[in-house]
Amino acid sequence: MKITLVGLGAIGASYAALLNACPEVELSIVLDEERLKRYQSSPFKINDEVQNFSYCNQNEAVPPADLVMIAVKYNDLRDAIDAVKNHVGDHTVIMSLLNGIDSEEIIGSVFGMEKMIYSMCLGIDAQRTGFNVNYGSVGKIVFGEKTGEKSDRIQAIADIFKKASLPFECPKDMYKKLWWKFMINVCGNQPTAILGANYHFINTPDGHELMRLIMEEVRQIALKKGVEITDSDFDAWLEILNTLVPESKTSMLQDIDAGRLTEVDMFAGVIKQLGKTYNVPTPYNNLMYHMLKVKEQIYLK
Numbered sequence: 001m002k003i004t005l006v007g008l009g010a011i012g013a014s015y016a017a018l019l020n021a022c023p024e025v026e027l028s029i030v031l032d033e034e035r036l037k038r039y040q041s042s043p044f045k046i047n048d049e050v051q052n053f054s055y056c057n058q059n060e061a062v063p064p065a066d067l068v069m070i071a072v073k074y075n076d077l078r079d080a081i082d083a084v085k086n087h088v089g090d091h092t093v094i095m096s097l098l099n100g101i102d103s104e105e106i107i108g109s110v111f112g113m114e115k116m117i118y119s120m121c122l123g124i125d126a127q128r129t130g131f132n133v134n135y136g137s138v139g140k141i142v143f144g145e146k147t148g149e150k151s152d153r154i155q156a157i158a159d160i161f162k163k164a165s166l167p168f169e170c171p172k173d174m175y176k177k178l179w180w181k182f183m184i185n186v187c188g189n190q191p192t193a194i195l196g197a198n199y200h201f202i203n204t205p206d207g208h209e210l211m212r213l214i215m216e217e218v219r220q221i222a223l224k225k226g227v228e229i230t231d232s233d234f235d236a237w238l239e240i241l242n243t244l245v246p247e248s249k250t251s252m253l254q255d256i257d258a259g260r261l262t263e264v265d266m267f268a269g270v271i272k273q274l275g276k277t278y279n280v281p282t283p284y285n286n287l288m289y290h291m292l293k294v295k296e297q298i299y300l301k
C-alpha cells in the first residue's frame with residue numbers, strides 16, 4: 001500500500017514509524033522545501049531510535065497514494081491540504097488524524113467527500129521536542145466510514161495496520177466516537193490549557209465538575225447534530241483519565257508550554273459557531289475561546 005503522510009509530529013511520527021517498518025507499506029513523508037532542508041539536516045528519533053523515513057518534496061509529481069494520512073495541527077490544515085494535492089488521485093482514500101469534528105469536511109470540500117473516511121487517535125501520549133518524539137503508550141487509530149459500514153477500503157486499511165502492528169479499532173458508531181472524542185477535547189484540553197493543569201490536577205472532584213459543566217454545552221450541540229452524548233460517555237472519559245500518566249499534559253497544554261498557537265478554533269471556535277447556528281447558548285466555550293486567544297497573544301507577542 002502506498003501511504004503518504006503529512007505532519008511528522010507527535011502523532012504522525014509515532015504511527016509513521018510503525019508503518020515504515022512494514023515491508024508491505026511504501027511510506028512517503030511530504031514536506032515543503034524549507035522543511036525538507038531542515039528535516040534532512042538532522043536524524044529523526046522515535047523513543048531514541050533513529051528512523052529512515054523517505055521524504056518527498058511536495059512539488060514533485062508522483063503516482064497517487066492509496067492512502068493519505070493528515071496529522072498536522074488545525075492551524076496548518078490548509079497548507080497540508082495543498083502539500084498532498086499531488087498525491088491524491090481518483091482512488092485515494094484520505095484519513096485525518098486531527099482532533100475535532102470538522103477536519104474531514106474541510107479536506108473533503110477540496111478533494112471530494114467520497115475520498116474521506118473518519119478517524120481519530122486515542123490513548124496516545126506522544127510528546128515532540130524538535131526531531132525527537134517519545135511515547136509511553138501508542139494508543140490506537142479509530143477509523144471507519146461515517147456510517148460504520150465495513151467497506152472494502154476500510155478492510156484493506158485494517159489489514160495493513162494489522163501487518164504493521166499499528167493498533168486500531170473500526171467501530172460501528174464511528175461518527176458518534178468522533179463526537180465523543182470532541183467532547184473530551186472541548187471539556188478536557190481547554191480548561192487544562194487555561195489553568196496549566198496536568199492530568200493529576202484535572203482528575204480531581206473539582207476538575208471533574210468543571211469538565212461536566214463544559215460537557216453539557218457539547219451535549220446540547222451534539223443533539224442538534226443527531227448525536228446523543230450520555231453520562232456514561234463522560235464516565236468513560238474519566239476512566240481513561242485514570243490510565244494517563246498524572247504528570248502528562250493534554251496536547252493543548254503542551255502547545256501553551258511550547259509557545260505554539262493552540263487549536264482553540266477547532267474546539268471552542270466550532271462550538272461557538274454551531275451554538276449560533278442552532279441557537280444554543282454556549283457561555284463556557286465563549287469564555288474559554290477568548291481566554292485562550294488572549295493567552296496566545298501574551299506568549300506570542
Ligand SMILES: NC(=O)C1=CN([C@@H]2O[C@H](COP(=O)(O)OP(=O)(O)OC[C@H]3O[C@@H](n4cnc5c(N)ncnc54)[C@H](OP(=O)(O)O)[C@@H]3O)[C@@H](O)[C@H]2O)C=CC1
Nearest residue numbers: 007008009010011012071072073076079080098099128251
Ligand atoms: N499530541 C497528542 O498527544 C495528541 C494530538 N492529537 C491531535 O493530532 C493532531 C496533530 O497533533 P500533534 O502530532 O501533537 O502535532 P505536532 O505539532 O507535534 O505535529 C504537527 C506536525 O505537522 C508538521 N507540519 C505542519 N504543517 C506542515 C506542512 N504544511 N507540511 C508538512 N508538515 C507540516 C509540523 O512540522 P514542523 O514541526 O516542522 O512545523 C509538525 O511536525 C492535532 O489535531 C492534535 O489535536 C490527538 C491526540 C493526542
Ligand SMILES: CC(C)(CO)C(=O)C(=O)O
Nearest residue numbers: 123124184188250251252
Ligand atoms: C484525549 C487527549 C486529552 C489525550 O490523548 C487528547 O486528545 C489530547 O491531548 O489532545
